[in-house]
Amino acid sequence: MAYFAVENVTKSFGSTKVLKGVSFSMEKGEVLSVIGSSGSGKTTLLRGVNFLTPPDTGRFYLEDACFYDAERDKRLSEREFRQKRLNFGLVFQSFNLFPQYNVLNNLTLAPRLAAKGASKEALAEISANALELLERVGLGDKAKNYPCELSGGQQQRVAIARALMLSPKVLCFDEPTSALDPELTGEVLRVLKDLAKENITMIVVTHEMKFAREVSDKVIFMADGIIEEEGAPEQLFDNPRSSRLRSFLASTRE
């Protein structure tokens, strides 16, 4: 069985069905890229996986166990959803750092809350872990800076380090570079590449086709709320079967 699997997920907003039965699975340490036109449901899928807008129907499996079944679990309390959400991380297009906290506190806030009442040693460990992660994303010297003092690329790297603080089993990215100027995109993609090498299991919604091709183990092309095509990057990019994927790829090359 797979490390993480999504089975037959649907989601509607009012009478609009945005996800029409999405299923995929991943092994531990795999990178899955999700591509597709705007409005195809990519963000809704990631928000579903992170329980921000839980699916209407469908199931998630984590390490072989049914982790979430929409029909069974839809009445879970916010607290129970929060508990489940700890297994997933989500990095948004727009960084979403807390502007009033410095970089270090942006990283330590959630783990400190989760460790309420913990010993001094445990809190020191949280800070040490944060500093280590900042080093890992190349920002060891920015711990005391505030988000407004950083470039967009640096802010996004802080957001990635923050997501790693809770050691999520699956780390999700929603177009992590699309709010960045082209010259800042590279530094963020490099961090993602490093994480991929370190066997972090990742789902990356991206319009960076070169990145998707080089780094992913598997690519999913979404169109109109379904997975229109999926496979190894070479297969999708070099031998697209569906005409919708062919025209999507042509539009990205313009």
Ligand SMILES: Nc1ncnc2c1ncn2[C@@H]1O[C@H](COP(=O)(O)OP(=O)(O)O)[C@@H](O)[C@H]1O
């Ligand atoms: N909260 C919402 N309420 C109503 N419609 C929504 C909501 N979120 C997304 N949608 C609709 O769902 C469709 C898919 O959106 P989204 O998942 O953001 O696509 P993508 O990320 O692929 O661009 C769009 O038509 C969008 O307008």
Ligand SMILES: [Mg+2]
């Ligand atoms: Mg989106």
